[in-house]
Amino acid sequence: MNHDDKIIQAEEVLKSKHEEIRKTKWYPTYHVAPQAGWMNDPNGFSFYNGEYHLFYQHYPFSPQWGPMYWGHAKSRDLASWEHLPIALAPSEDYDKDGCFSGSAIQIDDKLYLMYTGNVWTGDDHDHQLKQVQCIASSQDGIHFTKxxxxxxxxxxxEGNIHPFHFRDPKVWKKGEHYYCVLGSKTNQNIGQILLYRSKDLVDWEFMNVAATGTGNFGYMWECPDIFNIDGQDILLMSPQGMAPEGYMYHNLHQSGYVVGKLDYETGILEHGPFQLLDYGFDVYAPQTTVDEQGRRIVLSWMNMWESEMPEQKYEWAGAITLPRVMTLENGTLRISPVPELKSLRKDKVAYERIQVNGNELLPKVDGSFVELKVTIDAKDATQFGLKVRVNEDLGEETVLYYDTRTKVITFNRDNSGAGPKGIRQAPVELIDNKLHLHLFLDSSSVELFINEGEKVMTGRIYPNEESIGIQFFSEGEIELLKVEKWTVAGAF
Incomplete structure (x- = not known):
């Protein structure tokens, strides 16, 4: 079956299933998710001819991971999205077992995709595989030719570079050359990245191992992305196999970044320490683009490998985070939801100067599809926060709270409903004894932006549809200086 026929076959399956799937209880209202089947890494995130294009790893025929296709959606404003036909299918000898992750670049009026072709050479998928890098192009941003x-x-x-594990090209242009960075590892299973350059996207010259891990830095670096903000080069990547340290690195794999300077002559990135991109449960394979406003926008897969995914029983799996704007302050990324999401707001409810000592419910502050902004004066409280998706009869709640003694925010989903449990924590300093929280709730997700994007915590949750309560609580007195709540409209 040729490439076009494989796409037609997959599209027929998606169309036959999507209407029923989108009615199931955990299917997102305003996040990108597959129409049916499996989704993982965002790919080819790009701004092309005035629109944002998002591709993603996709297996249309099952909610389990399978031979990867590239799903596709687009948006004019990063708030409302439209599903487009599948862009890539595994159809050739060099990619027959999967069109793995990659990126996109606009050249003149054409959109080019660069991706990893994967072939299994045996049953052991860790060792028996061949990976190559490939190009596809499109005149309209929808239909692609390899x-x-x-x-x-x-x-x-050659050298101390694993011969089979090299993948996930991220391509960009600087000066007269195109560059791409690839995820890799050494023969001793230490994560690293490889830098290439080309004048035409076809003939590529290997420049150098741009960076290699030392210490607790994982056995493989996936989905690298290099970009510049305010004169600083940032390498974003997903190291696999980092060991937990304190309350850090408790996900199976991590996503984070280093800040430094890439020497375009030697191909070496000098950089500082690794920093987490998100302190929650479910962010992996982040990818960025720059838009016509010059903003650096990032999206991630809103899941984690080997996590339980209760939505699979409804014939779909996976979602993408909200688009986020990244800026650099004092060597650290500050990450905030794109302001365009305000267009989805409706039915505003607001309160000011509410005293809380114990538990507090605010009328009309509840729901499943919610944007919530809160500024809290900690006063003399030892602990305070909020519970969302609460149903006391079912014993369901997701708890987000701050401890003034340890200066740590905790995200606890032990009683969130179905699905994986656990806690994640992030160190946070109060600002003038105040905590700013910006929260997005969808059918099966929580995204918490702390102190105007200083930290972010993301997690999938699977509550009952009737679990819609929101409660504020404190040990000691706090003041809710400002509470703003909106219901969030659908994005499709």
Whole structure:
């Protein structure tokens, strides 16, 4: 079956299932999710001809991971989205077992995708595989043709570079050259990234191992992305296999970044320490783009490998985080939801100067599809926060709270309903004894932005549809200086 026929076959399956799937209880209202089947990494996130294009790893035929296709959605404003036909299907000898992750770049009026073609050479998928890098292009941003010269990078470089695990090209242009960075590891299973350059996207020159992990930095670096903010080069990546340290690195794999300077002559990135992108449960494979406003926007897969995914029983799995704007302050990324999301707001409810000592319910502050902004004066409280998606009869609640003694925020989903449990924590300093929280709730997710994006915590939750309560609580007196709540409209 050729490439076009495989896409037609997959589209027929999606169309036959989507209307029923989107009615199921955990399907998102305003997050991108697959129409049916499996989703993981965002791919090819790009701003093309005035619109944002988001591709993603996709298996249309099952809610389990399978031979990867590229799903596709687009948006004019990062708030409302439209599903488009599948862009890539595994159809050639070099990608027959999956069109793995990659990126996109606009050249003149065409959109080019660069991706990893994957072939299993045996049953052991950790060791028996061949990965190559490939190009596809489109005149309209919707229908893509694979390049006849594929694969454009057919073997890993010589040296202490694993011969089979090199993947996830992120491509950009600087000066007269195109560059791409690839995730890799050494033969001793230490994560690293590889830098290439080209003048035409077809003939690629290996420049150098741009960076290699030391210490607790994982056995493989996936989904690298290099970009510049305010004169600083940032490497964003997902290290696999970092060991927990204190309250850090408790997800199976991490997503984070280092800040430094990439030497475009030597191909080496000098950088500082690793920093987490998100302190929650469910962020992986982040990818960025820059738009016509010059903003650096990031999206991530809103799941984690090997986590329980209760939505699979409804024939779908996976979602993408809200789009987030990244800025750099004092060597650290500050991450905030894109302001365009305000267009989805409706039915505002607001309160000011509410004293709380114990538990407090505010009329009309509840719901499943919620944006909530709260500024809290900690006063002399030892602990305070809020519970969301609460149903006391069912014993369901998701708890977000701050401890003034440890200066840590905790996200507790032990009683969130179905699905995975656990807690995640993030160190946070109060600002003039105040805590600013910006919270988004969807059918099966929580995204918490803390102190204007200083920290972010993201997690999937699977509560009962009737679990819609929101409660504020404190040990000691606090003051809710400002509470603003909106119901969030659908994005599709």
């Amino acid at each position: 390049d006849e010269q594929n694969p454009v990078i057919s073997t890993a470089p």
